[in-house]
Amino acid sequence: MNSNSEIKDLLQKFVLNQCTPEETNEVIAYYKKNKLTDDFPSVEDIQNLLGEMPKMSPQKADDIFMNILTSSKENETTIDIAPKKSHFKKYIAIAASVVVLLGIGFFYKQNIQNKTIQPKFDFKSTDIVLQLENGKVQIIHEDNSVQVLDSKGNVVGNQSGNKLVYENNSDLEKVSYNTIKIPYGKKFQLQLSDRTLVHLNSGTTLKYPVKFIAGENRQVFLDGEAFFDVAKDKKHPFIVNADNLNVRVLGTHFNVSNYPEDAATDVVLVEGSVGMYNSNEDFNADKNTILKPGYKGSFNKENASIMTKPVITDIYTSWINGGLTFRNMTFKNIITKLERRYNVTIINKNEKLANEKFNASFKEESIENVMSYFNDIHGINYTIKNNQILIK
Structure with missing residues (x-):
């Protein structure tokens, strides 16, 4: 684990109890090496807590983890960390805090609506x-x-x-x-x-x-x-x-x-x-x-x-009247914008398309017509079932 992103990814797996035995040992080793104070639970305490917690959906746990991570980043300046040392101690502190919060939530009727955590807005809702x-x-x-x-x-x-x-x-x-x-x-x-x-x-x-x-x-x-x-x-x-x-x-x-x-x-x-x-x-x-x-x-x-x-x-303003425009845009970004515009889920299994760039403009068209255009002009094969589009 040489980068902060690797540390964060591994800690997230650890909090969700998804680490392999080797990864768990790696977290324990780093924690012992960079232990801050006794204010945070030991790794053994965390493991015991994880073992006692009911199963939580990965998405909910991920949202809570990211909220706390964001909150912690906003207050980084208050964390005293000596220069030229690993930032891991900061992340392990975050991980310990996450686990404690999750544990309290489940042990008290899953009441996780703490004032410091605002639930993420589900943009795929209809409200x-x-x-x-x-x-x-x-x-x-x-x-x-x-x-x-x-x-x-x-x-x-x-x-x-x-x-x-x-x-x-x-x-x-x-x-x-x-x-x-x-x-x-x-x-x-x-x-x-x-x-x-x-x-x-x-x-x-x-x-x-x-x-x-x-x-x-x-x-x-x-x-x-x-x-x-x-x-x-x-x-x-x-x-x-x-x-x-x-x-x-x-x-x-x-x-x-x-x-x-x-x-x-x-x-x-x-x-x-x-x-x-x-x-x-x-x-x-x-x-x-x-x-x-x-x-x-x-x-x-x-x-x-x-x-x-x-x-x-x-x-660039045609969207107000239902228009849709892509200018020199990668297909992966186009997918994101189509999902947002039509409230659909698009799964792209054609990885070669992801970074290809396209230009296209539409008036007030249905998602079926937009996908038909990409098929006719660019040979992109797809199927639509309910609100899910699969690109082959």
Whole structure:
């Protein structure tokens, strides 16, 4: 185990009690070699606990493990580890914490809803989920209407059909956030308190203020894809945070695509002007990248560089009206986007296809027609059964 990824993979197997005897011995050896303190259970204690625990689904255990791993990474700076030594001690501490949490959960009626662990949103569900500022969850049905309340019971928004509209008449004096999560196969519209209209694509999460506060920037946080029609307000810049990228505007129309499988976050400007800059920096109009209408800016997630080029903007915004576009995209990424768009499962057994790149554009087509195109043009054989597609 020479890399952190190998350590993490082996620890995950260990927590799930899936290690071979040889792998278990390897974990024990590393633990004894890098033991931190007596605050964490011994490996023998962990093994005994694992042996007593009921069987847990690998997916649930994996989700819990990754949540704790993420939480631990966010607080890394508080962990005192001597330089030039293995990071394994940090991961073994995480593993021990995971096992203790799992054990407590099962021994007390499987109550694993600890405040430090937020359940992952199942994007393959059929529900649009709204998480309120107090942590409560509200389900949104497109064939229904519902009011959104703040923590004091005041109405701050109204949903009707596939649109949720926030009011600007609440008495909030500090920023509080709602988060909306759009599952695979669906789209949704959101009107913010400043009348900015946001079109949300499938598999997207947007965190936004219930009300924008005077004197502060209008900032939202995006994972996925959205088209923003930003209300003009020169005194309050509108900022979209997409992980390590900030997009800053005053009032304009633009599209941001920030899906995890993509190597770059793309910003396509339809109208107005936007600035692109690293989220850990302050905006500087003289130094940062400024997009002009008809241009796409691509923020490389690996090296934080930004490239711009002229594009046909309709291609990148066609999803709002049901369109689907792939530009020089690997087939494995196309599969991910098809799964998200149509809420299907695609199994690709033709490994040679995975890294081949394709260009294709569709209007509002069914998944059957999209797959038929790939078969007719590129000779890709497949079968469809229920919501599962098998590529041979």
